[in-house]
Amino acid sequence: MKKLLLLLTFLTTVFSFAQDAIILSQENANEKGISPIWPKCEKSRQSPSQCFDQKLRTHIIQKFEYPDEALDEGLSGTVTIEFIINKKGKVEVLEVTGGHRYLQLAAIKIIRAIPKMKPGLWGEKPIAIAYTVPITFRKPQ
Structure with missing residues (x-):
């Protein structure tokens, strides 16, 4: 009986910790309709995930700046950045490649x-919802 009680206690603890660390991918979040809501998307006619995608694209375009150092050295390429919108609605960068x-x-x-x-x-x-976004840097002509 003690072994059974110990096993149940262990399993309950494992499952309660596991639920705190759930991170869904963008695709899974969109399927389940639980995307983060970008400011001003509550009043949009689009679904939250469509509005999020549109606002993210617009944000990247508006904030895009080609680094001076990269221009000086003639650098270009695609950077893939993986990030999450955490449980508090803030961005956390997880990985950057390329x-x-x-x-x-x-x-x-x-x-x-x-x-x-x-x-x-x-x-x-x-x-938390995970996103992966490629950002392409092309040398200005």
Whole structure:
């Protein structure tokens, strides 16, 4: 009986900790309709995920700056940046790949400038949603 009680206690603890670390991908969040809500998307006629995607594209275009160092060295390339909108609605950069370091830093700056928003919800609980975005830097002609 003690072994059974110990096993149940262990399993309950494992499951309660596991639920705190749930991170859904953008695709899964969109399927389940639990995307984070970008500021001013509550009043949009689009779905929250469509509005989020549109606002993210617009944000990247508006915040895009080609780094001077990259221009001087003639650097170009695509930087892929993985980030989450955490349970508090804030951006956290997880991984950055591709491109030169100068381009990576510029991409991080763009993503970190994403405004705080309402987090995605799993039932009544806030949940982190992961996104992967490629940002292409082409040398101006």
